[in-house]
Amino acid sequence: MGHLKQFPTKDGFFGEFGGAFLPPQLEPHMKEIADAYERLAVDGSYIAELRYIREHFQGRPTPVQHAKNLSEKMGGAQIYLKREDLNHTGAHKLNHCMGEGLLAKYMGKKKLIAETGAGQHGVALATAAAYFGLECEIHMGEVDIAKEYPNVVRMKLLGAKLVPVGFGGKTLKEAVDSAFASYLEQADTALFGIGSVVGPHPFPRMVRDFQSVVGFEARDQFQAMTGNDPDHVMACVGGGSNAMGLFSGFIDNEDVKLYGVEPHGTGTELGKHAATMTYGKPGMIHGFKCMLLTDENGEPAPVHSIASGLDYPGIGPEHSYLHSIGKVTYGSASDDETLKAFYALSKYEGVIPALESSHAVAYAMKMAPQHPGESILVNLSGRGDKDIDYVTEKFGFGDDFEL
Structure with missing residues (x-):
């Protein structure tokens, strides 16, 4: 069996790494995302729409x-x-952001929430939100806002709400902390669009699959x-x-x-x-x-x-x-x-x-x-x-x- 089919396990593990260690109030929402992705990953209409987007939009x-x-x-x-x-x-970020945006659409979600570091994920998710007619909320550290100002302008032009993060190191880790906290309050109507192969299951697998x-x-x-x-x-x-x-x-x-x-x-x-x-x-x-x-x-x-x-x-x-x-x-x-x-x-x-x-x-x-x-x-x-x-x-x- 090839690596991509063998990993992760159904619980989201790659050897000893991975999994989903979550506060109880987040568990049902992550299960909802995992179940939806499992279903849509083999759904012909979902796959066909994503392929169309990749060729004709991306x-x-x-x-x-x-x-x-x-x-x-x-x-x-x-x-x-x-x-x-x-x-x-x-950048490569749009590969998984359009997949996540399409997933949100199929799940009936109204909003995309995410962190960003260099701003490329934020721009890509804001682009996906505009394409699918969704609201968008991006959390970004104040240090990165100053360093990556052109991407800040792009996110705002695309209609995203930018949330500056001013605690701790004011960079990517803190942006993730801030975005997770906001998502916790809106998980019924929003999808967290994690920007890399990190986070709790199913995101490491899902983002890898979109980027493959x-x-x-x-x-x-x-x-x-x-x-x-x-x-x-x-x-x-x-x-x-x-x-x-x-x-x-x-x-x-x-x-x-x-x-x-x-x-x-x-x-x-x-x-x-x-x-x-x-x-x-x-x-x-x-x-x-x-x-x-x-x-x-x-x-x-x-x-x-x-x-x-x-x-x-x-x-x-x-x-x-x-x-x-x-x-x-x-x-x-x-x-x-x-x-x-x-x-x-x-x-x-x-x-x-x-x-x-x-x-x-x-x-x-x-x-x-x-x-x-x-x-x-x-x-x-x-x-x-x-x-x-x-x-x-x-x-x-x-x-x-x-x-």
Whole structure:
């Protein structure tokens, strides 16, 4: 039996990770979502409508590009990009947001509620809400609102109500806390649109399934382009939705090596990185068990990344399981390496990547010289429009950049 059919279990576990550890008042609502998804995942009309949306609204399939100039600069392996930045709204997030919006419509819900970090999930969910005629409420940390202002503008234009989160670290973890609290009061009429392969069951499975279109497309496209499968497949990992989407197309192929790239930030001390696999241990957060960065009191630790979409102390339970069995290699890229990749792809390929995606590009740039004659497929999970003001104001235009 293939991995995707084997995991998760009916209770939402990937090995020891996952599950649904919820306050009693939320249990019936999560069961309602799980039951609805189980039913609709094999419903022909639901699947047909989602496929129509992907082709005629999202613009799928997105292409695979050979990054020829960057490959020549780095030497060694040939680097390819799965261009999720060309998906409508500029990132992979719409793949699961349209699925969640359609699920809400079929369930008779009136509103979508979610957290967002970099703002891409918030924009995508606000887009889905507008498309399906639903209300939308997005919770976002005040730090991220300042960093990712272009996405704040987009969410408001799309009709979403933006709720600033000003407690704790004022970033992604606190946005999740705030959104969950709000959902608790509205669960009868609203659907929580979790933004990654995290949270209680059924969300890790549901979001992975919606994102698997990325991996299945990429596998077929790469074979059509080259006649082979890629040797190495990699994606950035915060919660891990874009990575699980890409990995889904290759996870049962023993000849393809998989890599998740985490943010190593500016140092090894707690609060200077979000490298959960490197420094974390099993723990509980937001209703599920996963690898987790914790402080001296065992609480979720403060984290940092130059990329707002990656600064989460936990990680998806499926990633935690794949790490525990050695199926996926989890590496990291620092803020400096990420910036270098951001400038490199912009200047050599004419593609301005999101800072999140730049982590995976940075890892590919490190790997390429060591693997001559091989191929690396990177998920370019989002475009950098949202990051250009922050990057240029803080770091400049890369005029002095060179490899």
